[in-house]
Amino acid sequence: MQITLHKSEIAQKSSVQITGSKSESNRLLLLKALYPVFTLKNVSNSDDSNLMTSALSSNSEIVDIHHAGTAMRFLTAFFAIQEGRTVTLTGSKRMKERPIKILVEALKALGADIEYELNEGFPPIKITGKKLTRHKVSLAANVSSQYISALLLIASKLENGLELTLEGEITSVPYIKMTLSLLDEIGIETSFEDNVITVKPNTKNPMPKTLVVESDWSSASYYFSIVAISKVGTEICLSSYKKNSLQGDSVLVDIYKYFGVETIFKDHTITLKKISSEVQPLELDLKNAPDIAQTIAVTCFTLGIPCDLFGLHTLKIKETDRLVALKTEIEKLGGDVEITDKSLHLKASKNIKEFVSIATYNDHRMAMAFAPIALKSPIVIEDAMVVSKSYPTFWDDLKSIGFKISQ
Known part of the structure; x- marks a missing residue:
């Protein structure tokens, strides 16, 4: 199933319950x-x-x-x-x-x-x-x-x-x-x-x-991206999480500070709050959390900032070769990406092409990582139900916070 995410603006305050890791x-x-x-x-x-x-x-x-x-x-x-x-x-x-x-x-x-x-x-x-x-x-x-x-x-x-x-x-x-x-x-x-x-x-x-089972931090990454791309003051509350998580992707809390996102822990929930619009070029080693590389690359592209991501050698043996897939799809949107067998280098981009059709390569993370772009520009996601691999209710949850989605 192919879906279109129309240019959207999310509610200033919203909440989502995410399934277990x-x-x-x-x-x-x-x-x-x-x-x-x-x-x-x-x-x-x-x-x-x-x-x-x-x-x-x-x-x-x-x-x-x-x-x-x-x-x-x-x-x-x-x-x-x-x-x-x-x-x-x-x-x-x-x-x-x-x-x-x-x-x-x-x-x-x-x-x-x-x-x-x-x-x-x-x-x-x-x-x-x-x-x-x-x-x-x-x-x-x-x-x-x-x-x-x-x-x-x-x-x-x-x-x-x-x-x-x-x-x-x-x-x-x-x-x-x-x-x-x-x-x-x-x-x-x-x-x-x-x-x-x-x-x-x-x-x-x-x-x-x-x-x-604690809720999934990889699934939370897409909301970190959404808040990072949204205007100052936007808040999304996610449950059910803990501060001393066993999941490596909980490093999102520290990484998204670079994008002006503050994470507040309270009673097994996290509230993501956009507190600043100042962003700088980003350089990260993601060898301990490679599953969030796609989310971070797309966040940087959407905000128009360059990034250098390292430690990505395992991405070549995932559902698809995620490095090649990222380069291909970001460049369709107007971005400029260089990759090696273990790194990705994104140059700053000012404009995002509209209604570009994003291929998902049987990879759930490709579909979800690109979705937040709809906050800046309308986008089409091919084989959208591939998200069921890790997060079956993803599109419904996006609608609940204000995304405009049509088949």
Whole structure:
């Protein structure tokens, strides 16, 4: 479905309830599958989390996770320890182009039985679950933190636990720390010293516990962008958030100060308030929060300020090559962008072309990151329902705060 966002002005004060974090939800869904005594609340209603839920409860020999990259990585590890069960894990055309070899090789080093069905190093993969008794493995740490988290999530169920040595510069450290914090929360003993992570085997059943998923900071990023682009005095209240978040994208609070956005925490809500229109050229290293790069690039473009964003090497293996996609779509709007394999450089632009049709590349974040431009210029979003991957009610929520949207 294609939609048009007409030039809009949002309400001066508004509020939005955002669904649970996809990152936290998918980790906790897997832990609940391993330890059924837990109860989960505020689980994400995203496609990815729904696919994760279905896959974990499926008895099928073939599990198709479509575009859900996190689910592909986590389920590869999960099915590797399901003794006596054989599963072929597959996905969309793009998923079959996304590498899985580093994780598969690590699991094989622990004793797992995994075969490639088509192309070496890529899904689909055939996994025959078995008991894994080896406990030491090394992993390249600069590719995707999801490989690391996948191993950590199953580690307590390994007979001898896990000693994971990370080689090279570690990517997306906050996501690794999120996984370890959730393990700690359910009583699994862990340590992270220098480049070695240790997870002890779980020898006793954990106590029943209700775990509440914090709302998604990546989804909040689009409202940070909206407030940054709006006039001074604009406020949007978002729930449900906490100041000591486990999510790396909570760095938005500090980053959007550059755009004159103040964040006020109160009673599990955050209020975003535009307090200044002064903006300066921006230079950021986003290696610990790459998922908000698209939002920040579009914010800068819309405000007409240059930016240099670094630490973006993982964006090339997401739902699409996000660096190429950003360059292509911003330049259609009249921007000037240079990219390398790990950085994006945007020059200042004065005018935004109207009614440009933005391709979304099966990537939810492309659709949502470009939407705030409608505060300055009308824009068309192709395949708009791709947002269901992480935030199904996104367009309805934008309408509720004043965006004018038509099909």
